[in-house]
Amino acid sequence: MGEPLHNIDNVIKAADIMVDDQGLHFSPRKVTVSTSGLVPQLRRYLQESNCAIAVSLNATTDEVRNWIMPINRKYKLDLLLETLREELSLKHKYKVLFEYVMLEGIND
Template structure:
């Protein structure tokens, strides 16, 4: 999906996993740490789950089936950058929960940091969520969609952004999860400082919207969200996806 803040995205698309390969990751994790220690499964991070919707739907079905791995439908979540047609299908066919990597409150910024927005803009994305939530299909009651929001200094962390998030939440039942940007060499982005993140969260929460801060894990090992993979692996090297121009720089020149 070529999200500009994501180190993993620099690898581009290598392949899609089969449902068996996806489920096997959970099976192996249970063998390593014990079944009781693997309580939740989230599809996100190293690729766009709904880009591979057929296999993801099969894998989720196996995870939830009592004759499969027997997870609760409240413990399996599929996160997407916003592939609207595939989201519609997922909401129609799966009992798992849905999360959306929102990360911006305007098309102006989201077009830059998440190029998928140029195809499925905020009006299309949020329009679908307004229609579908609270969710009732398949007897599945998911009252709120989960919004993930990565905090980028000077990009999407202003008071105005917080206020626009509140406006979005007025029309869409949701929970907002603020995420630290995990740095990597050569990135043009920086994580918002802790004071700004706390103030942003407080402003959203004061308006009556559930807003939490996700603690980052694995950053010291380049193993945190957005840091996975080896884009420069010579054995599998291919030209990286294009970088998007910062629209604010162009506006300043004009």
């Protein structure tokens, strides 16, 4: 399906419609956008949306994540996690879902 945050403007608009009283009126905690970790767009999403975020990690080291997820060559794990810490420091009840797909012999 692709990376949602490549289309950040429309993702934010769609999320806003889903949670708006005049829209679908979903709870922001029930609307989750999944990302591989485009850091600038992730930062913007966290600043502009109250909806949930899921981050696909799929590895615990940059070496493995570089191989599984090429986006990691541009936005390393440290930068990704630091961005989450910075942006969520004031959102005390906000939770991040971390996604991890186990691949036998690669990241297990």
